[in-house]
Structure formats: structure tokens, C-alpha cells
Amino acid sequence: MKIIVCGFGYVGATVAACLLREGHSIVGVDISPDKAAAISAGRSPIHEPGVNGFLRAGHADGRLLGSTEVGDHVLDADMALICVGTPSKPNGSLDLSYVVKIARQMGEAVRRRDPARSPLLLVFRSTMLPGSMDKVVLPNLLETAGEAPGGRYEVAYNPEFLREGTAIADYFAPPKTVIGERAPGTSKKLLGICDGLDAPIFEVPFAVAEMVKYADNSFHALKVAYANEVGRLALSLDIPPQRVMEIFLADTKLNISPYYLRPGTPFGGSCLPKDVRALAACMREQGVSAPVMENILASNASHKQFLVQEIGRRLPVGGR
Ligand SMILES: NC(=O)c1ccc[n+]([C@@H]2O[C@H](COP(=O)([O-])OP(=O)(O)OC[C@H]3O[C@@H](n4cnc5c(N)ncnc54)[C@H](O)[C@@H]3O)[C@@H](O)[C@H]2O)c1
Structure with missing residues (x-):
């Protein structure tokens, strides 16, 4: 051509x-x-x-x-x-x-x-x-x-x-x-x-193709920022960051996989909120700046609020 x-x-x-x-x-x-x-x-x-x-x-x-x-x-x-x-x-x-x-x-x-x-x-x-x-x-x-x-x-x-x-x-x-x-x-x-x-x-x-590119690039950026925050915390605790992430990456069932990557419900349960909160607190104590970890719970709360609003919006007028 x-x-x-x-x-x-x-x-x-x-x-x-x-x-x-x-x-x-x-x-x-x-x-x-x-x-x-x-x-x-x-x-x-x-x-x-x-x-x-x-x-x-x-x-x-x-x-x-x-x-x-x-x-x-x-x-x-x-x-x-x-x-x-x-x-x-x-x-x-x-x-x-x-x-x-x-x-x-x-x-x-x-x-x-x-x-x-x-x-x-x-x-x-x-x-x-x-x-x-x-x-x-x-x-x-x-x-x-x-x-x-x-x-x-x-x-x-x-x-x-x-x-x-x-x-x-x-x-x-x-x-x-x-x-x-x-x-x-x-x-x-x-x-x-x-x-x-x-x-x-x-x-x-068109719009799907346009959005896919931004979903990809923002995820790649998030991965880098996340890995660096884990790395900074590990360093501050005298733990080898590369070893931690090698083991993290070896888990292709839950970590490097489609799990937890479908838009839908927020996370909840007994572990994720508690552990994310504890990790963010630990990073603060260590003096490690961690904007990604610090904001995970806020993002999850926004999603809960969104779902409640969506349910209200989709109810028929006067419906229950
Ligand atoms: N660089 C990357 O790795 C990469 C990867 C994926 C997507 N992109 C995207 O691809 C696009 C291009 O990126 P890039 O890094 O090649 O940009 P660039 O700035 O290196 O090159 C753009 C070129 O377009 C020319 N140009 C501008 N107006 C023109 C016109 N009217 N006619 C002819 N030439 C014109 C400029 O002189 C320049 O040489 C951007 O939207 C970027 O976000 C870039």
C-alpha cells in the first residue's frame, strides 16, 4: 500500500x-x-x-x-x-x-x-x-x-x-x-x-478505543507508583524491596491476573479495609510518603456512595 x-x-x-x-x-x-x-x-x-x-x-x-x-x-x-x-x-x-x-x-x-x-x-x-x-x-x-x-x-x-x-x-x-x-x-x-x-x-x-488507551496508560502508571510505594516502605523497614515484589509477581492467580479488575462492587469484608488502613498508618509512622495507599479507602468510599446514588437514580419514581 x-x-x-x-x-x-x-x-x-x-x-x-x-x-x-x-x-x-x-x-x-x-x-x-x-x-x-x-x-x-x-x-x-x-x-x-x-x-x-x-x-x-x-x-x-x-x-x-x-x-x-x-x-x-x-x-x-x-x-x-x-x-x-x-x-x-x-x-x-x-x-x-x-x-x-x-x-x-x-x-x-x-x-x-x-x-x-x-x-x-x-x-x-x-x-x-x-x-x-x-x-x-x-x-x-x-x-x-x-x-x-x-x-x-x-x-x-x-x-x-x-x-x-x-x-x-x-x-x-x-x-x-x-x-x-x-x-x-x-x-x-x-x-x-x-x-x-x-x-x-x-x-x-471510537470512544471505546479511545478509553482503552487511557485505561491502559493510567494502569501502567498506577503499577509503577504502587510498586515504588511498596519499595519505599520495604526499604524503611530494612526489607529487600525486590524480593518482596518477586514473590508478589509469582502469584499469577490473585495478583497478576484478571481478579479484582472488573468494575462492579467496592471491596469490603474483614481483611481488605483493615489491612489497607493498617498499612497506610504504618507508612505514616515510618515517615514514608504514600499517596496511593493513603487514598485507596477514600476511593472505595466514593464507589459505595456512587452505587447508593445509582440505585436511587434507577428506582422508578416513588418506587422502593
Ligand atoms: N511517544 C510514545 O511512546 C507514544 C506511545 C503511544 C502513543 N503516543 C501518542 O502518539 C502521539 C504522537 O506522539 P509522539 O511522541 O510521536 O509525538 P511527537 O511530538 O514526537 O511528534 C509529533 C510530530 O508531529 C508533527 N506535526 C504536528 N502537526 C503536524 C501537521 N499538521 N502535519 C504534519 N506533522 C505535524 C510535529 O512536528 C512532530 O514531529 C501523541 O498523541 C502521543 O500521546 C506516543
């Missing part, structure tokens, strides 16, 4: 390198003239093991072009992967301005595409909060393209699960592939680039 990769930062460069390796042709587009020049010369603009070699080999075969704009490539490309940044604003909220800009550019560009061709599949890979595709990306595309998806263009959301440092290995052996689509089957073309990847594929509405 001929694939445009818009945004040649960390994600764009890695994905482009892997797609070149798979035999596709890539047009790498970045608004940074330095990055566009690097792509045109077959050089990686980012540092990630393996990426430079794949880009160089693809460039030597004539399958890698670089540019600062999409230009006429929109006329005959099969797909465009949108990998622009979604940084934090000063107040912590998500800055979608790059996504909006590229969505509008692509919307304008597809107007020139021959309607007899199959739609250009615009695959958004940037991390975006739930609702962004439906409330921000699609309206901007609709307005600028002057038509709904399904004709000259189609839209998909495909979050990225690469880790820096092992990105190439992660690309070829992902934990999963999640495809957010407008309606079932509208992003079949995307499955073409997932061929040969040994991973379960989930085809879901």
Missing part, C-alpha cells in the same frame, strides 16, 4: 519504519522542515533502536519520500496515519490543536480525490480522550471535506501501544490491536497492515 504518515515524531517514525520493513511505500509528512529533510535523506529524526536501519533500507529501495505537506499524494494514497502530538495544556487538559489542524488539512485535501477511488482511510493514532473522534475530529473533517465519511475518505482510530526503547519489537508483537471505527467493517483496509501481527484484534466504537 501507499501510506502517508503525518507527524514523524516518535510514533510516526517508528510505525513508518516497520511498514517499510513490511514492503509498503511511505510518504513521511512533518511540518518541521528539518524532520522532512531527514526523511527525504532516509535518516531517522528520532533515536530508537532499529528505526534508522529500516528507514534507510526503505529509502534505498525508493519507497520512502519526505515532505512538509501532503500535496498530491492524497490523490493516490491508500491510507494516511495521523501521528501528531497531543501534549498537555498548562492546566493539564489535552491540547488537540495539532489534531484539529491536520484533520482540517486532510479534509481540504481529500476534496481533490477522485470519488471513483476507494476512500482514503484516515487512521488517527494520536492519544485522544474519549469523545474526541466523534466531537472534534469528525466535525472538522466533515466541514472541510464538504462530505460525510464513506465517499472520498473513511476514518478510523487505532491507538498506539509502543514503548520507547522496545518500539520495533512491540510493533511486530503488540499486546493487542484496537480499532475504533465509525460503523462495523468501515476500516477493513486497516486490517491489511495488521496481517501477520500475532495479537488479538478488537473492532469497537
Whole structure:
């Protein structure tokens, strides 16, 4: 396939390198003239093991072009992967301005595409909060393209699960592939680039795909923070932290498993509240800062309150 990769930062460069390796042709587009020049010369603009070699080999075969704009490539490309940044604003909220800009550019560009061709599949890979595709990306595309998806263009959301440092290995052996689509089957073309990847594929509405990415990343962050709190407490008590966590991790029945990870009831019973309270108190006594442990009971209390409110809300008026 001929694939445009818009945004040649960390994600764009890695994905482009892997797609070149798979035999596709890539047009790498970045608004940074330095990055566009690097792509045109077959050089990686980012540092990630393996990426430079794949880009160089693809460039030597004539399958890698670089540019600062999409230009006429929109006329005959099969797909465009949108990998622009979604940084934090000063107040912590998500800055979608790059996504909006590229969505509008692509919307304008597809107007020139021959309607007899199959739609250009615009695959958004940037991390975006739930609702962004439906409330921000699609309206901007609709307005600028002057038509709904399904004709000259189609839209998909495909979050990225690469880790820096092992990105190439992660690309070829992902934990999963999640495809957010407008309606079932509208992003079949995307499955073409997932061929040969040994991973379960989930085809879901946009908002589910968007939310999965945040559920994953926040859980990964929570795991790190949790392990470090356990580690700090262990150190303060002269207990080897790595040994504690080795034994913790060896339990794949209750610890590293689907248990306790389904949304539903709060925890209760005779042990969990008492032990979490005791552990938080112990950490305070030891002078170990532990915001995660300290807030577990508060989070559980919020959930109980939520359930009571939900039950009240769902009762028929005047019902019991
Ligand atoms: N870095 C990671 O490990 C990682 C992993 C998973 C997901 N993500 C997500 O993927 C997205 C991209 O991340 P990144 O780290 O590659 O970002 P980045 O900032 O490294 O790269 C983004 C690139 O997009 C370019 N760009 C911006 N607007 C453009 C436009 N209109 N046309 C063409 N190019 C444009 C910028 O010049 C920049 O080179 C973000 O949403 C991020 O949250 C990142």
C-alpha cells in the first residue's frame, strides 16, 4: 500500500519504519522542515533502536519520500496515519490543536480525490480522550471535506501501544490491536497492515478505543507508583524491596491476573479495609510518603456512595 504518515515524531517514525520493513511505500509528512529533510535523506529524526536501519533500507529501495505537506499524494494514497502530538495544556487538559489542524488539512485535501477511488482511510493514532473522534475530529473533517465519511475518505482510530526503547519489537508483537471505527467493517483496509501481527484484534466504537488507551496508560502508571510505594516502605523497614515484589509477581492467580479488575462492587469484608488502613498508618509512622495507599479507602468510599446514588437514580419514581 501507499501510506502517508503525518507527524514523524516518535510514533510516526517508528510505525513508518516497520511498514517499510513490511514492503509498503511511505510518504513521511512533518511540518518541521528539518524532520522532512531527514526523511527525504532516509535518516531517522528520532533515536530508537532499529528505526534508522529500516528507514534507510526503505529509502534505498525508493519507497520512502519526505515532505512538509501532503500535496498530491492524497490523490493516490491508500491510507494516511495521523501521528501528531497531543501534549498537555498548562492546566493539564489535552491540547488537540495539532489534531484539529491536520484533520482540517486532510479534509481540504481529500476534496481533490477522485470519488471513483476507494476512500482514503484516515487512521488517527494520536492519544485522544474519549469523545474526541466523534466531537472534534469528525466535525472538522466533515466541514472541510464538504462530505460525510464513506465517499472520498473513511476514518478510523487505532491507538498506539509502543514503548520507547522496545518500539520495533512491540510493533511486530503488540499486546493487542484496537480499532475504533465509525460503523462495523468501515476500516477493513486497516486490517491489511495488521496481517501477520500475532495479537488479538478488537473492532469497537471510537470512544471505546479511545478509553482503552487511557485505561491502559493510567494502569501502567498506577503499577509503577504502587510498586515504588511498596519499595519505599520495604526499604524503611530494612526489607529487600525486590524480593518482596518477586514473590508478589509469582502469584499469577490473585495478583497478576484478571481478579479484582472488573468494575462492579467496592471491596469490603474483614481483611481488605483493615489491612489497607493498617498499612497506610504504618507508612505514616515510618515517615514514608504514600499517596496511593493513603487514598485507596477514600476511593472505595466514593464507589459505595456512587452505587447508593445509582440505585436511587434507577428506582422508578416513588418506587422502593
Ligand atoms: N511517544 C510514545 O511512546 C507514544 C506511545 C503511544 C502513543 N503516543 C501518542 O502518539 C502521539 C504522537 O506522539 P509522539 O511522541 O510521536 O509525538 P511527537 O511530538 O514526537 O511528534 C509529533 C510530530 O508531529 C508533527 N506535526 C504536528 N502537526 C503536524 C501537521 N499538521 N502535519 C504534519 N506533522 C505535524 C510535529 O512536528 C512532530 O514531529 C501523541 O498523541 C502521543 O500521546 C506516543
